[in-house]
Amino acid sequence: MLEVKDLHVTVEDKAILNGLNLTINAGEVHAIMGPNGAGKSTLSAVIAGKDGYEVTQGTILFEGQDIFEMEIEERARAGLLLGFQYPIEIPGVKNIYLLKAALNAQRAARGEGEIPAPEFMKLVREKSAEMKMDPSFLQRAVNEGFSGGEKKRNEILQMLVLQPKLAMLDEIDSGLDIDAMKVVASGVNSLRSADRAILLVTHYQRLLNHIEPDRVHVLVDGRIVKSGDKELALELEARGYDWVLEESAA
Template structure:
């Protein structure tokens, strides 16, 4: 599904990623953890196609395509969707509009026609109920005046409607209280299936109490220095990042 090979990336001339290698197969859930400044958000930004990040070396292949050759919107249309750490407020654009426009943009890219209105309504109603959001959110401007938890639920709602091949969730747990985290985790878990992959980027282990990853990677100073299964996350929780830093320095 996603293959990152020897990825080097610089921001304003500073090399942040220094040779990341990562392979995610269909149906797998991966978590990337790491201390602040390790390059987690740079990796997310490069995958999403944000401006200001220069890839100096390496390749990223997504679903057989050269991801770095794709525009931001083409990545989304191809099925790579990013859930943002800080979802942006978009005054004047209703949630319902964004959902429908985004869904139809994807369908168009796949050569399908617009989704029929009744089908769309049914889909939206089901998913908004699942995310325990009030239907009035649909008529509100995207994220405008939403609480932190509501914004994150809204990100997951978009995922549930747009059904990506790979969901990239950047610090999706930040700013969530425990109840909101459960709802968000439930939403993410419901995305799991044998074809869809999920990449969680997180500083804290606590999200992984609710979403069990198949693989956990530790990103330190622009490289993945350790990979393991979910027990690695628990070890990090218990021992912090220090021992890994020492281990990787040795």
């Protein structure tokens, strides 16, 4: 589904990713872990098309398509969605406007008509109930005055409505208490299916107790230096990152 090959990225002339390779197949959940400053967030930001990142080398293919040929909104419509670590507040834009506009844009890209209003209303109500969000949130401005946990739940709500093929979640667990974490994790788990994939970017293993990954990668200095299954995350939790750093230096 996603193929990252030899990706080099600089931010303000500073090299952040230095030849990163990653393949994610449909049906898989991948976790990228690593110490602060390793470039974890850069990878998902580049895939989502955020400004300020310069790709100096390498390719990213999503379902065989070169994503650097696609506008930000085209990537999203094709099924690539990024859940932000710090979702911004958009005063005055109601959640309901965002959800409907986004869903209809995606449908239009697939050649489908707009979603009928009753169907849409049913859908967003169901999904907000799943995220334990009161329907009144739908009428509120996007993230405005939301707590940290509410913002994260709102990110997942957008995912549940838009059903991305590849959901990328950047530090989705930061700032969540255990109850909020369970709600968020259950939302993410409901996205799991044979034809979708999930990419988790996280600093802590804690999240992976709730969303079990198929593959765990350790990112150091802009490269994946070690990959393994979920046991690797537990080992990192127990032993820290130093032994991986030493191993990769050796």
